[in-house]
Amino acid sequence: MYNHHFGFVELPFSIVPNSRFLYLSQRHKEAIHHLQAGLGDGGGFAMLTGEVGTGKTTVSKAMIKALDSSTQIGSILNPTFSNIELLQVICDEFSLLYSDQASVKQLTDVIKQFLLESYRSGKQTLVIIDEAQHLSAEVLEQLRLLTNLETEQRKLLKVLLIGQPELQHKLQMPQLRQLAQRITGRYHLLPLDSNETAKYIQFRLQLAGGNSELFSSKSLKAIAQATQGIPRLVNLVCDAALKRAYQIGEKTPSSQTVSTACEEVMSFQPSFYQPRTSAKPNSNKRSYVIAAMVGLTFAGAAYHYLPTVVTPHIQHQVERLYPAQPNRVEGQQTLPRELMILLEEPSSLSQGLETLYQVWGYHASVVDQMCLENNRSQFNCAQLQGSLQQILESNLPVLLTLNYQGQNHYAVLYRANQQQVQLLIDGQRVEFATQWLEQVWSGEYHLIWQRLWHQTLKPGMSGHPVASLDYQLSQLLQMPLGSEQSYGDDLIQKVSLFQRWQQLAVDGIAGEETLHRLELLSQEGAPHLNALEGV
Numbered sequence: 001m002y003n004h005h006f007g008f009v010e011l012p013f014s015i016v017p018n019s020r021f022l023y024l025s026q027r028h029k030e031a032i033h034h035l036q037a038g039l040g041d042g043g044g045f046a047m048l049t050g051e052v053g054t055g056k057t058t059v060s061k062a063m064i065k066a067l068d069s070s071t072q073i074g075s076i077l078n079p080t081f082s083n084i085e086l087l088q089v090i091c092d093e094f095s096l097l098y099s100d101q102a103s104v105k106q107l108t109d110v111i112k113q114f115l116l117e118s119y120r121s122g123k124q125t126l127v128i129i130d131e132a133q134h135l136s137a138e139v140l141e142q143l144r145l146l147t148n149l150e151t152e153q154r155k156l157l158k159v160l161l162i163g164q165p166e167l168q169h170k171l172q173m174p175q176l177r178q179l180a181q182r183i184t185g186r187y188h189l190l191p192l193d194s195n196e197t198a199k200y201i202q203f204r205l206q207l208a209g210g211n212s213e214l215f216s217s218k219s220l221k222a223i224a225q226a227t228q229g230i231p232r233l234v235n236l237v238c239d240a241a242l243k244r245a246y247q248i249g250e251k252t253p254s255s256q257t258v259s260t261a262c263e264e265v266m267s268f269q270p271s272f273y274q275p276r277t278s279a280k281p282n283s284n285k286r287s288y289v290i291a292a293m294v295g296l297t298f299a300g301a302a303y304h305y306l307p308t309v310v311t312p313h314i315q316h317q318v319e320r321l322y323p324a325q326p327n328r329v330e331g332q333q334t335l336p337r338e339l340m341i342l343l344e345e346p347s348s349l350s351q352g353l354e355t356l357y358q359v360w361g362y363h364a365s366v367v368d369q370m371c372l373e374n375n376r377s378q379f380n381c382a383q384l385q386g387s388l389q390q391i392l393e394s395n396l397p398v399l400l401t402l403n404y405q406g407q408n409h410y411a412v413l414y415r416a417n418q419q420q421v422q423l424l425i426d427g428q429r430v431e432f433a434t435q436w437l438e439q440v441w442s443g444e445y446h447l448i449w450q451r452l453w454h455q456t457l458k459p460g461m462s463g464h465p466v467a468s469l470d471y472q473l474s475q476l477l478q479m480p481l482g483s484e485q486s487y488g489d490d491l492i493q494k495v496s497l498f499q500r501w502q503q504l505a506v507d508g509i510a511g512e513e514t515l516h517r518l519e520l521l522s523q524e525g526a527p528h529l530n531a532l533e534g535v
Contacts, residue, residue: 012208038185050189053232188361352410
């Protein structure tokens, strides 16, 4: 409809998947790296999770495109079926013959024979299951049993599970603990940030034959804020803006046109996609404009808001609408009013840790929220004491213990640099100068990080944990990957070198302290304090 008006040769923002418009942000590239590593030799399962519209299909298509002819792929969509139906679908995907009355055992035998023949002919077999959160525990266990067929070096069947965040929660069920332990590569795909959203829009405009600068920088930021950087919603808003601009004869979509398109599209989205509106002043009620925020919500009622987009100049808006009121504390200057109001509400350690886990795109269990040792968890948790400079150097979000009017409060340090900090408190975001933090924070914080290894690794051991140890050390130390399949002299040398570098006891054994230090330096795909421009 508007192609000729804007000079496009094809629609730039169709929501129909088109391999020509495949845009890989840094997040997508990280996801592909993690999944490829997880599905490498020795790996059986990999898992990709993310909210609806974040680009999970884009990642899987890019992975498939990168595979050579030695890999045969079966793709399963909307898998709401039973054990026997799963086996039948796998047989259908690879054109395997079976009887309509075949039992689970007979179908399993057909698949295993096919896998053995494929292996002998140099073929690898990969099954990709989309919408995997719909799989029952029984069907997931059947998948695990299928991957039991293996050689000394690798699994004969590899499985990529793609699903919404509920899939992570499902894999924490006790009956699926064996499957969870077999997932050797996992990645949670977060939405695009404001810079990535702008590049995504400009990429599609240019590829469609149009002007990549069609949307102003102001409009690009507005789209990123309204859509929370979810690519599918970005497409819908941009398409609506172009249609409206065409209808009223604009050569380029105006800010008002873009704003109207955002309102029209987002009004039809679930409530958790809606940004919170500012409250009006009220002398009878405590009211305040908190930094305008948007939420990244895990599907399901147990998931809460997670801010992902910074509102430009929010501090100026706050000061203009609500000038700071005197709050005299002896020996101290006045705290920012928005911080004081949030700190008047009670908060708990478990609520704070739940928010911190959400920043990582992870649904925390009750044990996770208590920062207790949990070998089944994907994360480690530690209570530490330190300085803001140490936290900035680690570049990972943390949960701060704040003290205000004699009471402890918990806030996630979400973004930070030497000048400004952003905190998440009770589902809301507040930004202020770093100097104010010293008045309410004495150095205590909780840190979480991805658990990459679950046991001490020693010379003579082999398997995926050892291969992963070699990979991470080789990356950090900029050394070539080892040629051995086990923990031999080459890996002992790397571990010893890493221990000397980190000023640890040098014994060549990857014990708890060594692994924890290595994990903290190997958090690929992690949220970062300096992730957004200007903070």
